[in-house]
Every structure is written in structure tokens, then in C-alpha cells.
Amino acid sequence: MLYAGFMSAVLPSVPAPQEPVGHPELVQLGAALGGDEPCLRADAARNRARLLEAAARLVAERGAEAVTMEAVAAEARVGKGTVFRRFGDRTGLLTALLDHSEKKFQASFLSGPPPLGPGAPPVERLRAFGCAMLRRSAEDLELQLAAEPCAPRRFTNPARSVLRHHVAVLLRQAVPEADCELLSHALMGQLDPALIHHLTKQCGLPMVRLEDAWTDLVDRVTGTAPTR
Amino acid sequence: MLYAGFMSAVLPSVPAPQEPVGHPELVQLGAALGGDEPCLRADAARNRARLLEAAARLVAERGAEAVTMEAVAAEARVGKGTVFRRFGDRTGLLTALLDHSEKKFQASFLSGPPPLGPGAPPVERLRAFGCAMLRRSAEDLELQLAAEPCAPRRFTNPARSVLRHHVAVLLRQAVPEADCELLSHALMGQLDPALIHHLTKQCGLPMVRLEDAWTDLVDRVTGTAPTR
DNA sequence: ATCAAAACCGGACCGTGGTCCAGTTTTCTT
DNA sequence: AAGAAAACTGGACCACGGTCCGGTTTTGAT
Numbered sequence: 001m002l003y004a005g006f007m008s009a010v011l012p013s014v015p016a017p018q019e020p021v022g023h024p025e026l027v028q029l030g031a032a033l034g035g036d037e038p039c040l041r042a043d044a045a046r047n048r049a050r051l052l053e054a055a056a057r058l059v060a061e062r063g064a065e066a067v068t069m070e071a072v073a074a075e076a077r078v079g080k081g082t083v084f085r086r087f088g089d090r091t092g093l094l095t096a097l098l099d100h101s102e103k104k105f106q107a108s109f110l111s112g113p114p115p116l117g118p119g120a121p122p123v124e125r126l127r128a129f130g131c132a133m134l135r136r137s138a139e140d141l142e143l144q145l146a147a148e149p150c151a152p153r154r155f156t157n158p159a160r161s162v163l164r165h166h167v168a169v170l171l172r173q174a175v176p177e178a179d180c181e182l183l184s185h186a187l188m189g190q191l192d193p194a195l196i197h198h199l200t201k202q203c204g205l206p207m208v209r210l211e212d213a214w215t216d217l218v219d220r221v222t223g224t225a226p227t228r
Numbered sequence: 229m230l231y232a233g234f235m236s237a238v239l240p241s242v243p244a245p246q247e248p249v250g251h252p253e254l255v256q257l258g259a260a261l262g263g264d265e266p267c268l269r270a271d272a273a274r275n276r277a278r279l280l281e282a283a284a285r286l287v288a289e290r291g292a293e294a295v296t297m298e299a300v301a302a303e304a305r306v307g308k309g310t311v312f313r314r315f316g317d318r319t320g321l322l323t324a325l326l327d328h329s330e331k332k333f334q335a336s337f338l339s340g341p342p343p344l345g346p347g348a349p350p351v352e353r354l355r356a357f358g359c360a361m362l363r364r365s366a367e368d369l370e371l372q373l374a375a376e377p378c379a380p381r382r383f384t385n386p387a388r389s390v391l392r393h394h395v396a397v398l399l400r401q402a403v404p405e406a407d408c409e410l411l412s413h414a415l416m417g418q419l420d421p422a423l424i425h426h427l428t429k430q431c432g433l434p435m436v437r438l439e440d441a442w443t444d445l446v447d448r449v450t451g452t453a454p455t456r
Numbered sequence: 457a458t459c460a461a462a463a464c465c466g467g468a469c470c471g472t473g474g475t476c477c478a479g480t481t482t483t484c485t486t
Numbered sequence: 487a488a489g490a491a492a493a494c495t496g497g498a499c500c501a502c503g504g505t506c507c508g509g510t511t512t513t514g515a516t
Contacts, residue, residue, distance in 0.1 A: 080474090182427075
């Protein structure tokens, strides 16, 4: 039970809007993984269910991009404001939709059987984790993407492409036997502006640590001896 | 001159909207890195300049999030439609703003002096590239983020955090001497749903290749001998 | 200089995400 | 059981991104 302190993270999301009293979705904190609806008012719980149901129906019938806040509200015979009060924003709603499969996945690597769950050596668990996640992503990819509006643009962006391609070329010179095209994506992940921002501004990490981590990553990936 | 075929990528972006005749920004293709404005009509070029100037003024005075298409149009004394015709969408405008520094950066590692530019061994170039990019990102971070709307949410997302933390824990068991917190970000980069989607749906890569790349990455990062 | 076609301008218009608050329903207290 | 407080509802409202098209300007051929 390693992640005991992270139970809250198993919940949908809703980054705590400016609610006067305890935010509905946040109260689930007490409800653990067992039950689903917590101390919601009767009608609120009913509407929540109807909304999720309506959203699921929409995504099934007309694709994830048809999941418009208004459309969901209409489909569930509920006011628009209710949707926002319940889920915070569009992302929150989509996240809630993904929540069930998310919980299952988390359970499988937190307490499931090896090699995904505890029991196997860490490296094997890592391998299994990646493959499991790849497969899982393939399933409800549409929702995952819909929950992250600007997702596709990140990789079709020409400027970003040039940078990544440059890394791929250098990698091919350094480790010709590897799948440098894909490896370059992993490296670029560590240089993503959004990540930089999150780590430096929000987490307060010093720049030098990022630089060290980068050179270390390069050394590991290329099999170079760490020269320091 | 390795990237000759990628010159187009040096340009802002504007993923080719449904323009009847050659799209303005796309015509720059002929203008290489030297000149700035290509075969734009006189008034169009004038307005383009005024728009960029106005946008820069806005971001300087009131921050990047004040760069609203309407605001820019108003500030430049120009119709809203003009902004969209010129830059396609908000992202296009922001990208155009970043274009200058982008070109400079690209030039520095494509044809600049070593170790960033050609001449140094690839691994050293990789190291230099990462650090350069980190520094560059720190500069105009605000714009970079503004150009990618949903950027911050990616890392504050609780579900994603749990997954990443799990990877970090496993990594610490496998390579205790490394900065596993940061390393885990690189690994997770390879499992990003948006990337999966791009590679499988858009590029048509088979799933198995992604899986192989993942296990290979894990092996490299943990220093495990590739057992296959 | 003149004229037609091509390119461009501007602002009205739409859909969507998100906010707000008056009125209603539920829950709690006594 | 009754009444007050807390919580919830729903739809009017706003801002912004993006589309469209009638009217204007530029271009280039004659």
C-alpha cells in the first residue's frame, strides 16, 4: 500500500474551483475506491449519473468531439450551469468519464499480479507498465485526446518537428542500432516547454538540476560513461 | 546543409487552411531565412507588420494571455478577419511572434559553431542541444506556453501524476543513483496519449514497434543488458 | 490610362466554454 | 412538524476563437 497518501489522485480531477464549501467532487476523498457517489445531495447524485450517462451516449453515438457542455446538458435534461458545477469544466467531465478505466488500471499496477503489480523486479515491472499503458491508451484514445484539447498540434508543429528531427539525427550517429526516431520523442519529452515551466515555476526546481538530468539522460540513452 | 528539405519547417506554421490560392504565409517558402516578408501585397505586408508589432506590444504590456485576436486587431487598427486571414489562428499568430528567435536557434545548431553546431561528436552535441534549449525556453516561456493552450494542465492532472510517480518509484529501485523524478518525465513522454495517437494513427507505426521502443528505452535508462 | 481579375479588408455572425445569480429544493435544527 | 440555512438548479449572459461574404484595393495586361 505504497500510495496510500495519493488516494485523492485517483479521483477525476476538478482542480478545486472557487467553491464556497467543500467541492462536490472533492468530497469523494472519503469514498475510497469502493463506492462511487459520496455525500452528494440526492438530486445532485441523480443528475451526476444522468450527465455521465448522457455524455457516454454522446461519445458512443456521435464521437468524442460531440461532447459539448451544452449538448450533454440538453441530453441529460439539465441546465448548463449544473454541468459546470458538477465537473468544473469540460476536461473535468471527460476525466470523470475516463475515471472508471483509470481506477482499474491503477489498481492493476498498484496491487495486481506481477509483473505489472508488486512482486517482480522493478525493471520488469517498468517494461510491463509501458506495454500495459500502450495497450490501454489504444482503447479509449479518443476520450484521452478529447480531454486534452491541443493534443495533436504538439506533434504536427513544424518548429517542434525540426528540433526533434535534429535530435534523431544526432542519436543515429551515436547509437545507430537503436530506434532513434522513437527515442528522440522520449528525449524531447524532457525539453517540453510545458514541462520546463511546471518544474521550474511551479515546483521551483533550479535550472541546473534540469541540465544535469538532461546530460544524464543523454549519457544513459547513448550508453556513454557518465563523465563527471 | 542536411535539412535542406525542411526549410519549410522553419516557417511559422499555419497548417494550410483552405485558402483558394497560395496561402500568404506559405509563400514565404521561397523567401528562405534571409528576407522576412515575401510576395505579400503592399497593404497586406503593412498590416502583417502592424499586427505583429501590436501583438508584441500587448504581450509586453499586459502579458501573453492578453493577446486576444480581437485585442490585437483593435490595437493594430485592423479588422478581426484580417488577423485570421494572415495567421490562420491564434496559435499561428503566437508562432509567428516566436519565429525570429526560433530561426536563430535553429541556425545555431544547424550551422553554428561546435559543440552546438556541426563539428563536435554527436553525444556532446546532444548535451549542448538540451542545455541550449533549456536556456532558450526559459527566455520566452510565456509565449511558448500561450501558443499551446492546455500546456500546464498536463502536469497538474492527478491521474497522470500517479502514473508518473509510479514510474519514478520503480526507477528509484532500479537506478537509485539517478534523478528518478526527472527521469520519469522522460519515460512518460514516450507514453503520452497524444504521442501514441500521432505515431499510430497519423504515422501508421505498428503497436509492436512502440512496445519495443519502450522496453529498449527502459533497458538503456536502467543500464540493463538488452535481453533479446 | 483603363479595365478586369485577383487578392484582400473589415465587421457582422455563430458556436462553445465558462460565469452568475435569482429562485427552488434538500437538509438540519429545534 | 416547521422553519431557516445550506446546497443545488437552470438559463440568461459574456468573452473569445473562428467563419463568411459584400465591398474595396491592388495588380498586371492592354
